Amino acid sequence: MIDTDLLIADADVVATCAGRGPQAGPAQGHASLSERTSIASCRGRIVWVGAARDAAAALALTPDATVIDGRGLTVTPGFVDPHTHLVFGGDRRDELQRRLAGATYAEIAAGGGGIVKTVAATRAATEDALVEAALPRLASMLAHGTTTAEVKSGYGLDLDTELRQLQAIQRLAHLQPVSLSSTFMGAHEIPPEYRGRAEAYVDHVIDDMIPAVAEARLAEWCDVFCERGVFTPDQSVRILEAGRAHGLMPRIHADELALSGGSAVAAQVEARSADHLIYIDAPHADRLREAGVIATLLPAAAFFLKLGQYAPARMLIDRGVPVALATDLNPGGGFTPSMPFVMSLACFGMHMTMEEALVASTINAAAALSVDDRCGSLEVGKVMDAVLIRGPLTEVLKVGTTPMAGVIKNGLRVC
Numbered sequence: 213m214i215d216t217d218l219l220i221a222d223a224d225v226v227a228t229c230a231g232r233g234p235q236a237g238p239a240q241g242h243a244s245l246s247e248r249t250s251i252a253s254c255r256g257r258i259v260w261v262g263a264a265r266d267a268a269a270a271l272a273l274t275p276d277a278t279v280i281d282g283r284g285l286t287v288t289p290g291f292v293d294p295h296t297h298l299v300f301g302g303d304r305r306d307e308l309q310r311r312l313a314g315a316t317y318a319e320i321a322a323g324g325g326g327i328v329k330t331v332a333a334t335r336a337a338t339e340d341a342l343v344e345a346a347l348p349r350l351a352s353m354l355a356h357g358t359t360t361a362e363v364k365s366g367y368g369l370d371l372d373t374e375l376r377q378l379q380a381i382q383r384l385a386h387l388q389p390v391s392l393s394s395t396f397m398g399a400h401e402i403p404p405e406y407r408g409r410a411e412a413y414v415d416h417v418i419d420d421m422i423p424a425v426a427e428a429r430l431a432e433w434c435d436v437f438c439e440r441g442v443f444t445p446d447q448s449v450r451i452l453e454a455g456r457a458h459g460l461m462p463r464i465h466a467d468e469l470a471l472s473g474g475s476a477v478a479a480q481v482e483a484r485s486a487d488h489l490i491y492i493d494a495p496h497a498d499r500l501r502e503a504g505v506i507a508t509l510l511p512a513a514a515f516f517l518k519l520g521q522y523a524p525a526r527m528l529i530d531r532g533v534p535v536a537l538a539t540d541l542n543p544g545g546g547f548t549p550s551m552p553f554v555m556s557l558a559c560f561g562m563h564m565t566m567e568e569a570l571v572a573s574t575i576n577a578a579a580a581l582s583v584d585d586r587c588g589s590l591e592v593g594k595v596m597d598a599v600l601i602r603g604p605l606t607e608v609l610k611v612g613t614t615p616m617a618g619v620i621k622n623g624l625r626v627c
């Protein structure tokens with residue numbers, strides 16, 4: 213008999229998303245659904261998954277065990293959001309009205325808005341203020357089923373503020389249930405004081421910021437915004453290789469506004485993840501596959517920025533590139549904390565199937581953060597992070613209503 217302190221009993225459907233590592237090609241469409249299934253955990257770890265009728269003979273409930281009646285529910289792994297900018301100062305609500313009136317991102321940036329405005333507000337914010345502002349965003353993500361998330365710096369663009377943002381992320385990891393993975397993104401934009409001197413800023417990132425971040429053990433990843441007018445492919449390679457030399461593994465914002473070299477850089481440096489990829493073509497997709505790079509797609513960013521185009525998810529999947537999904541939660545154009553909304557956009561905007569979108573939001577997203585050995589699927593030995601959905605799996609795709617009947621984190625019911 214297996215000791216059990218949490219039992220989800222007799223769920224209508226369990227989608228385990230089983231399998232280590234990113235699922236690619238046809239495997240991306242198999243979320244391993246089974247009916248009338250129970251899942252047991254003990255001290256936060258999954259200890260048993262099987263047919264509901266076999267549970268009683270296999271499991272010994274502890275005296276204080278929690279039993280959740282799974283009838284009427286679909287159970288999935290907790291969602292993993294592998295791309296957010298959720299720690300920042302200030303807000304940019306005023307820009308939204310201008311954007312709705314037709315102003316472009318470039319026009320808003322020229323008027324002192326955009327990333328530069330958030331940089332000024334973040335530089336002015338204390339670490340406490342950054343933490344306080346981020347907590348409700350994380351609570352909202354959790355309520356929508358996210359149990360693990362990545363968070364980037366990149367609104368400081370100077371050493372002190374970048375470190376303060378990363379320290380805020382480290383504190384947040386201990387203050388609330390969502391597990392966090394931390395990314396240094398000093399190369400998010402060229403700061404105002406370095407305008408026209410991009411190479412000097414790249415040197416500053418490489419010579420001063422990366423060593424300081426690594427020494428303070430404040431990040432696992434290094435990210436760069438590789439795009440025309442921001443960082444060139446050569447600069448991106450230099451920064452990502454410097455990061456790797458200091459133990460910060462590479463990921464990249466790539467080909468969001470044009471096929472501008474980002475996916476080629478991702479393949480060259482063997483980044484764990486290349487993100488956005490709206491303009492990627494088939495030859496570059498093949499290079500990602502050969503280099504073992506995961507394509508992390510952010511359709512909510514394309515939606516809110518009115519880009520009029522989504523990443524070619526079908527082409528990527530058909531060519532065997534593992535696809536993950538993320539919210540891109542940020543103050544300028546990432547207005548959703550909800551992985552279910554992102555899944556809906558993936559299905560209705562990018563022609564992914566329900567199961568492909570679920571795999572992209574669980575095991576593949578976990579792989580994009582290199583935590584797929586711990587979470588991202590409902591398998592014995594993994595952390596008991598799960599989402600309880602009222603009704604069938606497709607309820608996830610409805611917008612403006614929540615299908616959430618509960619969220620489990622580390623074997624505890626947190627929503």
Ligand SMILES: [Zn+2]
Binds near residue numbers: 295296297465540
């Ligand atoms: Zn981003």
